[in-house]
Amino acid sequence: MNVKNNFFKAFTCLLMILLLGNDVKAQTTTGSIKGTVKTADGKAAEFVNVVLTNTQFGATAGQTGHFTIKNVPTGTYTIVASFMGLQTQTKEVTVAAGETTTVNFVLSEGAKDLQEVYVKSAKHNKFLKKETEDVARLPLKNLENPQVYSVVTSELMKEQVVTSYVDGFKNIPGTGVPLVYNNGRTTLLSRGFVTGNFIRNSVAGYNFNSIDPADIEKIEAIKGPTGTLYNSSLASFGGLFNRVTKQPNETPRTEIAYQTGSFDLNRLTADVNMPLNKDKTVLFRVNAALHNEHSFQDAGFNRSFFVAPSITYIVNDRLTVDVDAEIGNSNATSAYRLAPDAKGKIFNIKDLGIDYKRSFANNSVDYQSRQIDLYSLINYKISDHWKSQTMFNKTYSSTKGYVTQLSLADTLIKQQAISQDYPYYITNVQQNFIGDFKIGHFRNRIVAGLEYYNQRSNWTNYTVTLPGISYKNPGAAYNNFNVDKISSLVAALAPNANSYVQNNQSSYAAYVSDVFNITERLNAMASLRIDRFINKGAYTPANGKTTGNFSQTALSPKFGLVYQLVKDQISLFGNYMNGFNNATPTATAFDNSTFKPQYANQWEVGVKVDAWDHKISSTVSYYNINVTNTIMDDLAHPGFITQAGTQLSKGIEAEVIANPFSGFNIVAGFAYNDSKITNGAASVQGLRPANSGPARLANIWMSYRIMHGSVQGLGFGVGGNYGSDSYQTNTQTFKFTIPSYTTVDATVFYDQPKYRVGFKLDNLTNEKYWSFRLAPQNPTRGTLSVSIKF
Template sequence: MHFTFTPILASGKPAITNVSSNFKVVIKIAFGFMLTMLFLNYNATAQTGTGTVKGTVKTADGKSAEFVNIVLTNTKFGATAGQSGHFTIKNVPAGTYTVVASFIGLQSQTKKITVSAGETTTVGFVLTEGAKDLQEVYVKSARHNKFLKKETEDVARLPLKNLENPQVYSVVTSELMKEQIVTSYADGFKNIPGTGVPLVYNNGRTTLLSRGFVTGNFIRNSVAGYNFNSIDPADIEKIEAIKGPTGTLFNSSLASFGGLFNRVTKQPNETPRTEIAYQTGSFDLNRLTADVNMPLNKDKTVLFRVNAALHNEHSFQDAGFNRGFFVAPSITYIINDRLSVDVDAEIGNSNATSAYRLAPDIKGKTYNVKDLGIDYKRSFGNNSVDYLSRQIDLYSLINYKISDHWKSQTMFNKTFSTTKGMVTAFTLVDSSKQIKRQATQEDYPYYITNVQQNFIGDFKIGQFRNRIVAGLEYYNQKSNNTNVTVSTPAISYLDPGAAYNSFTADKVSALVAAAAPKPGDYVQNNQSSYAAYVSDVFNITERLNAMASIRIDRFVNKGAYTPADGKTTGNFSQTAWSPKFGLVYQVVKDQLSLFGNYMNGFNNVSATSFDNTPFKPQYANQWEAGVKVDAWDHKISSTISYYDISVTNTTMDDPAHPGFSTQAGTQLSKGIEAELIANPFNGFNIVAGFAYNNSKITAAAPGTGLQGLRPANSGPARLANLWMSYRITHGKVQGLGFGVGGNYGSDSYQTNTAAFKFTIPSYTTVDATVFYDQPKFRIGFKLDNLTNEKYWSFRLAPQNPTRGTLSMSIKF
């Protein structure tokens, strides 16, 4: 389906034009179904022989519990507790029922009730926190601010609240992604300050921005989850964006100097629950997902959960598609009150075409992507030029309580990720208004092994509390890259004619077969790192605590081995230290804190110098200060900070020796970040962020033309995000909700040197949704990019025009 939106004009003319008849049908069905549900709910009061069930839900501390699901088992009747903890279920046929109250993070509770015709039955629940579930502070905040899930042990590897942590981080919850009908993992990052437009690589892998640095998605459940392909969001419980150089507690090979993104997967819990969802919409989207959770024994010591997805979608352009299957089973075995084992897997297969990738002509006279005149909807590709990908990600976690003050945490991850087929890239020839189309026939498997052993303590020395983590980590990454790159004759990108269809799999395969073999057609890579680290949070007073951390890494790169000639290049070994310090003072206990930190991160450099001299590790040093707020009983959560990151030993292209690199640069990245997650009144939620980043090359090798300029891959200097939604929590239309928001990015560069600059213009996108959420079902409709804004990624890939998605799910 395709449709185009234009804004509402002052004259009052309709804002929607050129909407396909198919999409009009979808809209009518969606809203017709929603109105039918509302009508049935409203008129149900006319039924006879029924009664009403009312009640309240509280937690063990006596506070009201919001969003708790109330279900009469084996019936269609249920409700969701409002912010005051009250719920009402009307028109329940007379009889005896079992009522279950459940919420993630709380122990489920079951009660028997009898409903009499024309009468009201009252029942109350008091729910307590489960032994395996999230921290108490999260449970409390989730009752009021449903998109707030800041309390996590992943960031510091310690039981440390957000207000106690001197590091800045953002968390995107599965609840927020569900409300926004996120069908693509990258779309979840719209809610993280400073991430920008996703950069999609030829095999579906995505990176985004963090503090002006390109940052990958290589970490899953706090260890390596190196997925070289696209990531399906079906198994995502939350996305954690940890800001700044994070080399102390995380593998530096998988993070950038701006931070890292940790995807946390859904884990089994004690409440039986199944949700099946279907999404359909623009560009032939058809997506089916399932989330099944159940205990496997009566004692609820063996818990099972599986998430699965079938996805099929075409591009808005004339060619391009993505078809995939994904399944993620997980088991938790609670052996006793000291020992538990989690085992899970992510298994995926997909068939897709490459993401659009375009390079400008650095000798040309066109300096802005809008001025090229390229048709936004032309892919310049062909659906036969595609690739297959496969992912198998195995993960296990063993938690053992050594004593009341110490626990052991052992994590193991094994990943196989591969791409096999054809990936593409395009280059412009500005003088002749032509485009060169290039294809690479590749077989590129990755093999990853990651093992971590942590010992975590929480104890007092005298009156001073210490929370400490000490650990060891081993990481190994191997790859065997087979690739042959060929090009087809250039064609006009303004008027390509019949030659437009000449880029096919058969022609690419013929060119690959005719290409002269080279030693670099098959390359083996093998690199490992061995690390030890320790981090301690020391409470000087009840309100003042200090963090001190250090890590040592031994990095061994065996280099790139080409069996054809028996040569190995780029092999080296390096040792690097990474310290971190932080201070936090809670001005108002558990509500307002001031913090500051110094953080150090490093990257091992594997580039090649002209004289084969090994490069030193790149180091980044960050100084940061700010304020964190968690006030009004968790209704307002905010972080505002200023950071300054300086990078030494920066590598760049060697102008004197093309194809080689030189290490003669330094870089500065500084700026302001602000985030707000709020629930100012019942049912109304806000997620907002702003990021300003000032990056520049402060020293560069002569002849590079980079001195004093902003690195092109730093993205827009200003980025903003906003999402506001309102959900009716009482009355006959309880569960009906609306949401609106958008994203802004200032202009940026695809290339930025003294000799040539190529600009990507600023953009503003607007999204909106309407939904009806009930205990037994949910229906929602989302419009992305309402104004049909044309905007591009760093690789000059045109982004989706207006897109509609209808989502329907059943829950039981």
């Protein structure tokens, strides 16, 4: 710990020495001009040129629409905002010595109109949308933020003809093959830790079922322990995934799309946006999807309906209220799940010889799921330097029916069905106060907040297992796994008090985070959160017993430094981040002691680049995450558990988003993760946890769109993903390997202002590959997408 502290102090001192070596600027007879350029619907207008006529002074608006022109001699000037294809705007501006004059422009075009101009003029990196206030809960640019994150835009997902939410994660370094649970819920990897999809618009969006991508504006993958600003119950030690939904704007627009393709895919989506009054102070948008698709295997399907209405009410220039909902219904069969035989002699899924296209399931063994997410956001401008942000989320998510799983025993496969009624009820409330002000010459951006989170569930569960059948030659017994057979077995089960269980847990949190600009190039971040976690335990009404109830309090600090080596182009950063998980073990300690929260401490250093007029953006970092208080089996006292384990996860992540020349765009990433149990049970000591996934993961997507001529709008794309071999089980006595994989995807599209046609081929080489749960992934799949825009 002393070594880390000394390193942190040395790093800080080195930066201060660099800064103190710079002389304080003498008084001059110059001033500065700053301002913003926005579209008619209030969105940032990037790449707009802002110049002073008859001078060499000018700037280009950044991704947030801001611009700054420095060292301008005093006097009165004509300032011009212009962009190819847009109407030029001019204003008069007076510059005073030592002062900064503010000038703002509002373009007559809407954000989507401007987007079309961008595409036609090829002046932007269309997959680069790094600027977000979600990561730090503050208006902080990527180059100012000491945290690493990736953003997948709706434009990229549209080009890749994404019809499944998790397919968008192909573009995020280190996420791997999606892990699909029995009811459609999905998780992916982040820095070697299994990470769920439980956050929507920065608050709880706990979806126990599959997520439809119809209303997704972007996916934000925030890396590393995030316990300071986000609820630890919704994140992992590797980070979190925040899905940001589409919001209403002032430009009326409708897009209807239809996708069809392999495995009987039929998908119809609609995106309708309109103002509801002449003043455009009440805005409405609705996204909807109707989805029907079968599995490539002999059984399996998903039929769903989804609708997401949203309203924005601009009460006045200080108060804005957003209200939206996600409502979904689906009928589906369980995802494939297979457990290998730990006593067997086969150690690789490829050597198993099990039929890739055989599901060992039946379409009558299905379930129904429902999802309702209600969300509201109230923004109130208290003053020029402070605003209030109130967020509320209410979630109902349920699964009712049969979910399944498979297990091997020698040459036999056992089919298991679980009769399940599992509703979740989530309430999440946040109140934030966000400030941007100066103390002396030093700028402070600060967020201080309170959060309340409650999660309740009622769990009804009955499990039956059918006799084993040969997994190579199952014969007529293969068809015994049907709803009639399973229902009769469930009805014959003896009563069990633990078949119906109620759970209730809450957390109360307070947090504060400050970004302090020491100079224009150097800023420091300091954050702290305190959480009070209350678990009321598992209550079984049949016997009136409650087990596992406990309370815990945890502190989570965060520090970061950023030095812009080249202003607004290259940043060096370092961070220390802490996250925690409340320990909720199913067994007890031998001495009945209370379990402490499990902590993860991350140290990270790296570089961020945003250069060449935003044509290239890149982040490269090295991280080291040490997890303490890990729960494991107590070898000295069988049947009990102890809290003395530690895990180390370290590695390198790199991401590049580039637009090297007109019409050509690249998204690429690489992740290397070295995870191991540094203190644990003898069976896993020193080994990589199986659920850490492949040690090496890579992704790339390249596309080219013709920008001029008679076939303007015609484009092509190609990319792929790679994962090194990994384990389903990794112990000293048994290892079961999942082989490496390489997949290749390609697309062709023709995009016009009024319509779009695209065709995508996934897994061109028909690669056979598996998830951590040994679920076979899709073979070659073709998808045709046709949309009209008006």
